[in-house]
Amino acid sequence: MQAALALCFRAFSFPYMQKKIKIGISSCLLGRNVRYDGGHKFDAFLIEALSPLVEWVPVCPEVECGLPVPREAMRLTGDGKSLQLVTIETKVDHTESIMLWTNEKLKVLEQEQVCGFIFKARSPSCGIDDTELFSESGRKIGTCPGIFSRAVRDCFPSLPVEDEEALQEPNIRESFLKCALLCQSKFGN
Numbered sequence: 001m002q003a004a005l006a007l008c009f010r011a012f013s014f015p016y017m018q019k020k021i022k023i024g025i026s027s028c029l030l031g032r033n034v035r036y037d038g039g040h041k042f043d044a045f046l047i048e049a050l051s052p053l054v055e056w057v058p059v060c061p062e063v064e065c066g067l068p069v070p071r072e073a074m075r076l077t078g079d080g081k082s083l084q085l086v087t088i089e090t091k092v093d094h095t096e097s098i099m100l101w102t103n104e105k106l107k108v109l110e111q112e113q114v115c116g117f118i119f120k121a122r123s124p125s126c127g128i129d130d131t132e133l134f135s136e137s138g139r140k141i142g143t144c145p146g147i148f149s150r151a152v153r154d155c156f157p158s159l160p161v162e163d164e165e166a167l168q169e170p171n172i173r174e175s176f177l178k179c180a181l182l183c184q185s186k187f188g189n
């Protein structure tokens with residue numbers, strides 16, 4: 001099944017592709033041990049299906065902004081417009097450090113000509129729209145984008161972005177790849 005899907009992607013894409021498409025990805029989905037608990041979230045199906053077509057650009061906002069592995073779990077607090085990334089037990093606010101790093105990282109991603117991004121669902125840093133949002137008192141008040149993925153989407157509004165769960169759907173994968181190819185062609189690649 002997986003091999004058939006990979007072949008399907010090749011048949012769809014190779015006639016138009018001069019080289020692999022650069023896609024940003026949450027590092028834990030590639031199997032890197034960067035999660036708060038020291039583990040990863042390797043998505044074998046997605047990585048095996050897309051790797052023949054894609055040059056991965058792995059990003060872990062929490063580790064790359066200077067947080068250790070393992071680290072205390074965090075969550076988002078705020079009103080949805082203003083977000084804070086705060087550790088759950090000790091209430092340490094890491095918003096400033098991750099945003100300082102993000103502002104520099106956005107410039108790097110632009111220079112790298114990344115043509116799409118695959119984010120880890122529900123992460124306070126990487127989730128797209130399904131990250132839990134809490135009040136300062138700890139009450140769940142809704143969902144919102146993760147703090148890094150929101151910055152990426154604000155900076156590159158036409159960049160195709162999905163999470164690994166949405167990309168289990170063949171139609172969404174195909175649409176994502178088409179948009180990424182279009183983006184690549186605009187870069188002249």
Ligand code: SF4
Nearest residue numbers: 027028060120123126
């Ligand atoms: S979801 Fe994002 S921040 Fe969390 S471990 Fe994965 S890449 Fe790092």
